[in-house]
Amino acid sequence: MNQDKKIESILNSLNGVRRASPGYYFFTRVQERLNDSRSYIEGVIRFITKPAIAIATVMIIILINVFAVLNTVQKPTAQQTSEIASVDEYSQMNLSLSDVEKINP
Amino acid sequence: MEEIELVRLLQNGDRAAFKTLVTRWQDMVYNTALGLMQNESDAEDVAQEVFVKVFEAVNSFKGESKLSTWLYQITIRKSLDALRKKKRKKRFSFIYSLYNENDELIHDPPDFVHPGVMAENKEDAEWLFKAVKRLPENQKTAFILNKMETLSYNEVGEIMNLSTNAVDALLQRAKKNLKKYLSDLLKEQ
The missing domain is CATH 1.10.10.10 (Winged helix-like DNA-binding domain superfamily/Winged helix DNA-binding domain)
Structure with missing residues (x-):
């Protein structure tokens, strides 16, 4: 019973609460943060657009493409391999009439 | 200044309008963040982030709700994100020291008392x-x-x-x- 009263008093403890305020010069700190976030974004853009970084990125992309193309051209796909194999098998099985006569005179 | 006019000026990047926005709503944003974060420096950090976000994203504000509603939504999202991040950090705190140089627990601050x-x-x-x-x-x-x-x-x-x-x-x-x-x-x- 006593505890119920205590809980009720705790639940009502925010009655009449006043709004808290941030410290002095809050706007100045927000402005600083805004400038920081802008200079960070500008820094990233400046880094990406550096000629050396841009050229290196383009070279890497070209190399990846060349590697991918060469890899595709050199290696036949599994389907192509099985097609070649079945053509070979067919040509071995496709005996001429003379061959048949030779087997069964 | 009317809210519509304030938003229009903010969308044009007007710094004076931004100061008006911060001055008018800083207590509301800070108090909400403080209630959720229960830590004064974390709440101040979130409040600063909220206003930076508002300045950067004000062009996406369509005016379908009140500016204060939008501010509350950003504050809540940022506060809850910060709390989740804090919880994750706390979970991995065993990797590094749990105590600062004064032998006080870094991750368990004393009980919070709202100043208001x-x-x-x-x-x-x-x-x-x-x-x-x-x-x-x-x-x-x-x-x-x-x-x-x-x-x-x-x-x-x-x-x-x-x-x-x-x-x-x-x-x-x-x-x-x-x-x-x-x-x-x-x-x-």
């Missing part, structure tokens, strides 16, 4: 904030908006995109949970 609570209620409010910490995110948000920002169910619903009935149900559940947590906390004492 009346002097005679401070002790009880301390218990309440301990229990609020344990509430699920949506119940905690509704409770803080209703009790600390003294918003009506309708206003809380607008901010949380819920109907008035849903807010009512959410606050009932919050109160029920708080009673349970408080009972446990008082027994542990």
